[in-house]
Amino acid sequence: MLPRSSLENIVSDKVVDVAVGVLIREDGRMLLGSRPEGKPYAGYWEFPGGKLEKNETVHQALARELEEELGIALADSTPWFVKEHVYPHAHVRLHFRRSHDFVGTPVPKEGQECGFYAANERTPGLMLPVDQAIVNRVELPEVFEESSDLLTLSRNALQATIVRDRSYRWVGARAETMDDVLKAVAMDYDFVIVPPEAFDGLLVNGEPRIPTYVDGAPAADLAFWQAKGAHGVKPVM
Numbered sequence: 001m002l003p004r005s006s007l008e009n010i011v012s013d014k015v016v017d018v019a020v021g022v023l024i025r026e027d028g029r030m031l032l033g034s035r036p037e038g039k040p041y042a043g044y045w046e047f048p049g050g051k052l053e054k055n056e057t058v059h060q061a062l063a064r065e066l067e068e069e070l071g072i073a074l075a076d077s078t079p080w081f082v083k084e085h086v087y088p089h090a091h092v093r094l095h096f097r098r099s100h101d102f103v104g105t106p107v108p109k110e111g112q113e114c115g116f117y118a119a120n121e122r123t124p125g126l127m128l129p130v131d132q133a134i135v136n137r138v139e140l141p142e143v144f145e146e147s148s149d150l151l152t153l154s155r156n157a158l159q160a161t162i163v164r165d166r167s168y169r170w171v172g173a174r175a176e177t178m179d180d181v182l183k184a185v186a187m188d189y190d191f192v193i194v195p196p197e198a199f200d201g202l203l204v205n206g207e208p209r210i211p212t213y214v215d216g217a218p219a220a221d222l223a224f225w226q227a228k229g230a231h232g233v234k235p236v237m
């Protein structure tokens with residue numbers, strides 16, 4: 001067995017960056033499709049997207065993949081969050097971007113199936129292991145209001161486990177430092193709430209690590225914060 005540091009080096013040398021699109025239609029349904037034959041996890045369902053090519057931005061890669069795979073023209077997209085996952089076949093860094101701004105009816109070009117689904121609807125095949133949890137997050141409200149299915153915690157792991165068992169739909173925490181954010185990522189929280197002055201400092205390469213609400217930001221500023229990569233805002237109540 002190799003020492004842990006060597007293992008980490010091997011894995012991190014081979015991280016594959018992937019652009020993933022969460023395309024949301026006016027009725028709130030999101031675009032999902034099956035993976036074509038010949039790829040790892042063929043037949044599993046996923047969000048559209050694919051690997052970044054050299055010198056491409058995430059948005060460019062996503063626009064290219066949507067055109068190639070489904071004949072969809074992507075006008076605009078905003079960063080949502082980045083998630084890493086180690087599969088038997090690859091260590092991927094998934095750059096999820098959201099968009100309401102796309103044109104065209106998806107026409108599968110690689111023999112896949114696809115369609116627009118609500119978060120509580122089942123796709124004909126299983127979702128990729130990482131994506132099932134993300135589907136639930138698509139319905140997070142953009143303006144944070146305290147509600148029975150949206151819970152903010154202290155940063156206590158045990159407490160998070162307990163509230164998940166009591167089946168809150170979403171679990172989040174307050175974060176002011178990158179360390180807080182990374183703990184929330186490790187706990188697989190659904191979101192963090194950050195002060196506006198800390199927001200930029202919590203981005204890595206301009207992207208958040210977890211869906212992020214900006215605390216005390218007026219709802220009128222939602223588009224401004226979303227363009228920077230925030231999921232939404234938490235106005236002063």
Ligand SMILES: Nc1nc2c([nH]c(=O)n2[C@@H]2O[C@H](COP(=O)(O)OP(=O)(O)OP(=O)(O)O)[C@@H](O)[C@H]2O)c(=O)[nH]1
Pocket residue numbers: 018019020039040041046047048049050051052085087090092094128130131
């Ligand atoms: N497209 C996409 N890939 C995902 C998602 N979630 C997820 O873990 N992945 C992983 O990210 C990687 C993306 O690779 P891909 O095979 O779709 O990319 P690609 O179209 O550029 O592949 P190719 O050019 O090698 O055929 C795969 O390891 C896949 O398992 C998702 O929602 N969408």
